[in-house]
Amino acid sequence: MTSVATPTLVKGARAARSTIALKLLMAVSGLVFIGYLLLHMYGNLKVFAGHDAFNEYAHHLRTFGEPMLPYTGLLWIIRLVLIVALVAHVASFVALAARASKARTQKYAVKKNIASTLSSRTMRWGGVALFIFVVWHLIHFTIGKVNPAGGPTNDPYNLMVDSFSLWWMTVIYLLALVALGLHLHHGTWSALQTLGLTGNARARARAKRLGVVIAVLIAGGFALVPLSVLFGLVD
Amino acid sequence: MTDSHSEFSSDVDSHADAPTIDPDLIDDAVDYFIPGEPLVDTKAPSGPIADRWSTRKFEAKLVNPANRRKLSIIIVGTGLAGASAAATLGEAGYNVKSFCYQDSPRRAHSIAAQGGINAAKNYKEDGDSVHRLFYDTVKGGDYRSRESNVYRLAEVSTNIIDQCVAQGVPFAREYGGLLDNRSFGGVQVSRTFYARGQTGQQLLIGAYQALERQVAAGTVTTYARHEMLEVIVADDSSGQRRARGIIARDMVTGEVQTHLADVVVLASGGYGNVFYLSTNAMGCNVTAAWRAHRKGAYMANPCYTQIHPTCIPVSGSHQSKLTLMSESLRNDGRIWVPKRKEDCAKDPREIPEEDRDYYLERIYPSFGNLVPRDIASRAAKYQCDDGRGVGPEVDGVRRGVYLDFADAIARLGRDAVEAKYGNLFDMYARITGEDPYEVPMRIYPAVHYVMGGLWVDYDLQSTIPGLFVTGEANFSDHGANRLGASALMQGLADGYFVLPHTIRDYLADGPFEKIDESHPAVVEARTSVEERINHFLTVNGTRSVDSYHRELGNIMWEYCGMERTEDGLKKAIDLIRTLKDDFYRNVKVLGTADSLNQSLEKAGRVADFLELGELMCIDALNRRESCGGHFRAESQTEDGEALRHDDAFAYVAAWEWGGEGEKPILHKEDLVYTAIEMKQRSYK
Amino acid sequence: MKLTLKIWRQPNAASTGAMHTYELDGVSPDMSFLEMLDVLNEDLNAKGEEPIAFDSDCREGICGMCGLMINGQAHGPEVTTTCQLHMRSFEDGDEIVIEPWRADAFPVLKDLCVDRGAFDRIIQQGGYISVNTGSAPEAHSIQVPKDAADRAFDVATCIGCGACVAACPNGSASLFMGAKITHLGELPQGQAERDSRVVNMVGQHDHEGFGGCTNIGECTAACPKEIPLDVISQLNRDLRTALRHGH
Numbered sequence A: 001m002t003s004v005a006t007p008t009l010v011k012g013a014r015a016a017r018s019t020i021a022l023k024l025l026m027a028v029s030g031l032v033f034i035g036y037l038l039l040h041m042y043g044n045l046k047v048f049a050g051h052d053a054f055n056e057y058a059h060h061l062r063t064f065g066e067p068m069l070p071y072t073g074l075l076w077i078i079r080l081v082l083i084v085a086l087v088a089h090v091a092s093f094v095a096l097a098a099r100a101s102k103a104r105t106q107k108y109a110v111k112k113n114i115a116s117t118l119s120s121r122t123m124r125w126g127g128v129a130l131f132i133f134v135v136w137h138l139i140h141f142t143i144g145k146v147n148p149a150g151g152p153t154n155d156p157y158n159l160m161v162d163s164f165s166l167w168w169m170t171v172i173y174l175l176a177l178v179a180l181g182l183h184l185h186h187g188t189w190s191a192l193q194t195l196g197l198t199g200n201a202r203a204r205a206r207a208k209r210l211g212v213v214i215a216v217l218i219a220g221g222f223a224l225v226p227l228s229v230l231f232g233l234v235d
Numbered sequence B: 001m002t003d004s005h006s007e008f009s010s011d012v013d014s015h016a017d018a019p020t021i022d023p024d025l026i027d028d029a030v031d032y033f034i035p036g037e038p039l040v041d042t043k044a045p046s047g048p049i050a051d052r053w054s055t056r057k058f059e060a061k062l063v064n065p066a067n068r069r070k071l072s073i074i075i076v077g078t079g080l081a082g083a084s085a086a087a088t089l090g091e092a093g094y095n096v097k098s099f100c101y102q103d104s105p106r107r108a109h110s111i112a113a114q115g116g117i118n119a120a121k122n123y124k125e126d127g128d129s130v131h132r133l134f135y136d137t138v139k140g141g142d143y144r145s146r147e148s149n150v151y152r153l154a155e156v157s158t159n160i161i162d163q164c165v166a167q168g169v170p171f172a173r174e175y176g177g178l179l180d181n182r183s184f185g186g187v188q189v190s191r192t193f194y195a196r197g198q199t200g201q202q203l204l205i206g207a208y209q210a211l212e213r214q215v216a217a218g219t220v221t222t223y224a225r226h227e228m229l230e231v232i233v234a235d236d237s238s239g240q241r242r243a244r245g246i247i248a249r250d251m252v253t254g255e256v257q258t259h260l261a262d263v264v265v266l267a268s269g270g271y272g273n274v275f276y277l278s279t280n281a282m283g284c285n286v287t288a289a290w291r292a293h294r295k296g297a298y299m300a301n302p303c304y305t306q307i308h309p310t311c312i313p314v315s316g317s318h319q320s321k322l323t324l325m326s327e328s329l330r331n332d333g334r335i336w337v338p339k340r341k342e343d344c345a346k347d348p349r350e351i352p353e354e355d356r357d358y359y360l361e362r363i364y365p366s367f368g369n370l371v372p373r374d375i376a377s378r379a380a381k382y383q384c385d386d387g388r389g390v391g392p393e394v395d396g397v398r399r400g401v402y403l404d405f406a407d408a409i410a411r412l413g414r415d416a417v418e419a420k421y422g423n424l425f426d427m428y429a430r431i432t433g434e435d436p437y438e439v440p441m442r443i444y445p446a447v448h449y450v451m452g453g454l455w456v457d458y459d460l461q462s463t464i465p466g467l468f469v470t471g472e473a474n475f476s477d478h479g480a481n482r483l484g485a486s487a488l489m490q491g492l493a494d495g496y497f498v499l500p501h502t503i504r505d506y507l508a509d510g511p512f513e514k515i516d517e518s519h520p521a522v523v524e525a526r527t528s529v530e531e532r533i534n535h536f537l538t539v540n541g542t543r544s545v546d547s548y549h550r551e552l553g554n555i556m557w558e559y560c561g562m563e564r565t566e567d568g569l570k571k572a573i574d575l576i577r578t579l580k581d582d583f584y585r586n587v588k589v590l591g592t593a594d595s596l597n598q599s600l601e602k603a604g605r606v607a608d609f610l611e612l613g614e615l616m617c618i619d620a621l622n623r624r625e626s627c628g629g630h631f632r633a634e635s636q637t638e639d640g641e642a643l644r645h646d647d648a649f650a651y652v653a654a655w656e657w658g659g660e661g662e663k664p665i666l667h668k669e670d671l672v673y674t675a676i677e678m679k680q681r682s683y684k
Numbered sequence C: 001m002k003l004t005l006k007i008w009r010q011p012n013a014a015s016t017g018a019m020h021t022y023e024l025d026g027v028s029p030d031m032s033f034l035e036m037l038d039v040l041n042e043d044l045n046a047k048g049e050e051p052i053a054f055d056s057d058c059r060e061g062i063c064g065m066c067g068l069m070i071n072g073q074a075h076g077p078e079v080t081t082t083c084q085l086h087m088r089s090f091e092d093g094d095e096i097v098i099e100p101w102r103a104d105a106f107p108v109l110k111d112l113c114v115d116r117g118a119f120d121r122i123i124q125q126g127g128y129i130s131v132n133t134g135s136a137p138e139a140h141s142i143q144v145p146k147d148a149a150d151r152a153f154d155v156a157t158c159i160g161c162g163a164c165v166a167a168c169p170n171g172s173a174s175l176f177m178g179a180k181i182t183h184l185g186e187l188p189q190g191q192a193e194r195d196s197r198v199v200n201m202v203g204q205h206d207h208e209g210f211g212g213c214t215n216i217g218e219c220t221a222a223c224p225k226e227i228p229l230d231v232i233s234q235l236n237r238d239l240r241t242a243l244r245h246g247h
């Protein structure tokens, strides 16, 4: 007469099959992204060193490690790591989000949020937005090399400056950076917690502060370039 | 084995040449009961008291490990007494079924115990020993407990601590990493182990975890949200009567289930809720014990009740339960009421010093606010009866006295007071909405524990063969009054270390002849349960179950509470009989039998409380002496202190159910002390 | 005070439920929240309507039996259990929405009562230290540093009420689990089974259908015993260690 499933005890549970293992995957892949973004941001900021320095850097990335690595070898290694991380990050996201939505099928009529931050609550939609952005971003700068202003596409510096001279391009980028900032604000501390590195109140507070720092640093660092272009500081 | 009655009764002619007793002492209740045969505990080994338990353990028969799986045990209750027994018997390999009415075994009311648990570890090297714990407990019980049992309790107390520590119970520790102890309940040695103010919780979680481990191991099956409503006592083909199972109701589906076994253990806790308001949980009940009583288990000393002086007073007629606050508050707080009735409604801060009556300091100058629980409780009652109580008027009377920390704050500073009592003050503030740093606290006594319970022998077996009773549900170890921190000790002693040995002696003769659901005793038990349920649901009267319970509580509290008199008790018996009558004709229970129905659950419990209440009054009426928690106004010294009558009442009053509407039968078990000498207490 | 109460009513686990609205007058600020519901039930009983089923036992904040979602907050607006919440936290004329804990692992049995048996099964999977009665060594042979003992105690205060699950947007029981993992993991006695304990408990947790934690922190904010998020970090760390040890 009841709809309660017959409760059973699982036998032979494996650590690698648990939700926490999925979380670990997510945290590690997320940290990989953060590492990459720091590198990427450093590159972008070369814009301020001028046209030649920036293009030099872009070229250097491709020739790094030659002749041990082939041309664009390092770049491909990075890309490979990023692709693996992205697959891992998105796959665990899909699995965990599906679990979470099954965990409460009957919703509350009224539910208040007391402790959670906006960033923690927007991880999933924010992540999806980031994903769409990343795809578009790759089409734009890497694969497709589209210059929306109609200029040349074989000069990275000019491609960037031309793109960000268009206000709507800048707006899309800035919106993406807001999403990124939010994602990193929660993501950084969350990753440390998932890795089990925040076992007391002080460590937790530190991890949360680090989240703010990383979010501001990365989102802010990336934002500098389009803003500077828009306001004509870089041309 | 022979039949239950002859097993426990025997002619003891020592009565014949007993000294003559003042007839006035013993005739109060003659119209209310039938005298029965004296009762003797046939299981108690003789010999030096320190060897009795070893002797009994050695003499108890063993059960072959290969047979244990075939022996089934039902345990009703998952408090300290029940969970510890279920875990231990499961570990031993028996086939155990464990029942509780809550949604998880972890919620039994043992969880609410705050203060601590005693054990004669003597870690402080302050002169404690098994013998001293034994002595203190017998004395604390006002020489109304059985000495062999108490000695055994003290003896196994040390094993309890070892066991709990190994389970991971987080007892308080000192900086060196060893266990801390404190002194508790007025004893002069530090033997109380504690886990901040949540000792009961931590001990219970330890036992619960051990129990759940056995569930995973497949030796124990738990039945949460199942209420035992009847015990099955069946004769086998040779005419041997034994407890063989229970009838339980699945409280979610309403299904009435039969559970059969080789032996039944009741660890169903205390019945303080007969007073409606008590520090017990809402669901604490006497049903399991009372059903067994009606089937032949004797009820011992039902009137022995412990009333705790420092509880938060009733705030209105909506009150559903009372909350205990640690007695330690009396170390620094001063208790008073206004001298004049007119001042009672005033803001206490506006009552000048000269208009306050610090009545305990006045009446008991040497002990002051630290007089024992029962004296402090009664004194508060007298002030309120006199119209000088404080706090809100409930049913026309203010029932509360001030416990004032103003002096302590002035003397020690607010910070020191906060460091000592901060969490208690917070709890008080949350419940009352008043700030005890600013306004004096209000306190009033409340029912807290019952020493009475089902009669058991040294093996913890009741007068029904195969029905064992442990924990607060039995009467065995605390006499007329329980010392602080010794109920937890008893529950775990019974469950971990005593019952597993004594029950094997019984089970060694099993498995017993198989019975099935068509056995007449099963059919009878089941039908009676179904009829009762059906009755409650079809009366369709006008009054709610709670309203009856509250009224019964008022009667009990008024006449069978802190102070009992012959007239009051007789009046109470009449009132209860009338109320019971009305209950069966006029109660209103809505809902259905085949669903979760909390009114129906309560109806069954209140029905049993009504019968128990009457027996408690009869027992109190019979015992025209004051001992421990039982105070008969007729038996006091000139100074108003309790006066025991060892010549007339040094016995356990074991009551046999006389039948529906019939008088109960009183069996007396004489209390004989060989290792200890009886003394009267004095607190002036 | 006069209140408007919107309460979830559901006859049994199999049927669907709905919110019902009741007006209740004469509520005293000194009543506990559950006593307020008792009064409502007396009213309903008198009117011939079946009283509302809700769980409670100790009514002093320690057994963990009570638990209601009150205006979208587990155990209501104060940091305490539902039974210790008092009506003075509300105002005359308030509308109060009362729902059961919602999680598929905690099916509703009737009205406001849910089945939290999943918690017991998680404990069955290792939430203990294996020591048979009688086989314990002398208590003082085990020394526990005071810090560890205190931390173990702090987290052992979990009452198993389920508010953490109720408040968590993912319906995760990580706080509950983490509290037990940390309690036993802090003690020397708990080391032998540390790896298998965490793996099996988490395995059962997942099997029961609780969600994964996203470190949002609603659980700890709702927890009447203020179990901190540290315990989830500890849980994760223990699992990571077990993973490394090949479990």
Ligand SMILES: Cc1cc2nc3c(=O)[nH]c(=O)nc-3n(C[C@H](O)[C@H](O)[C@H](O)COP(=O)(O)OP(=O)(O)OC[C@H]3O[C@@H](n4cnc5c(N)ncnc54)[C@H](O)[C@@H]3O)c2cc1C
Pocket (backbone or CB within 6 Å): B076, B077, B078, B079, B080, B081, B082, B099, B100, B101, B102, B105, B107, B108, B109, B110, B111, B112, B113, B114, B115, B116, B117, B199, B200, B226, B227, B228, B229, B267, B268, B269, B270, B279, B280, B281, B284, B285, B287, B288, B324, B448, B449, B470, B471, B472, B473, B484, B485, B486, B487, B488, B489, B491
């Ligand atoms: C507020 C408070 C504070 C206390 N503090 C202390 C202290 O500091 N030290 C101390 O030593 N003692 C203390 N005590 C006393 C002590 O806690 C109890 O006496 C003891 O815990 C009782 O344990 P138990 O196992 O016998 O029963 P309980 O823990 O009450 O368990 C009873 C069990 O029986 C089950 N049950 C009952 N009836 C039925 C039925 N009909 N069907 C199915 N199941 C049923 C219940 O579900 C429950 O599992 C305190 C008591 C209270 C109320």
Ligand code: HEM
Pocket (backbone or CB within 6 Å): A023, A026, A027, A028, A029, A030, A031, A033, A034, A037, A089, A090, A093, A120, A123, A124, A126, A127, A128, A130, A131, A132, A180, A183, A184, A186, A187, A188, A190, A191, A192, A194, A195, C213, C214, C215
């Ligand atoms: C620029 C790229 C990204 C970076 C730097 C990044 C970083 C992170 C980090 C560090 C975490 C914390 C891991 C943890 O909780 O333990 C995280 C979590 C998460 N990410 Fe990303 N991520 C990125 C892209 C994405 C994308 C594309 C998606 C989805 C399609 C996504 C969805 C999520 C989700 C749902 C979480 C879990 C939230 C939580 O655990 O609280 N992320 N991310």
Ligand code: SF4
Pocket (backbone or CB within 6 Å): C157, C158, C159, C160, C161, C162, C163, C164, C165, C175, C176, C179, C219, C222, C223, C224, C225, C226, C227
């Ligand atoms: S962790 Fe807190 S909220 Fe969760 S079950 Fe334990 S006490 Fe309740």
Ligand code: FES
Pocket (backbone or CB within 6 Å): C055, C056, C057, C058, C059, C060, C061, C062, C063, C064, C065, C066, C067, C081, C082, C083, C084
């Ligand atoms: S009823 Fe026990 S915690 Fe609320």
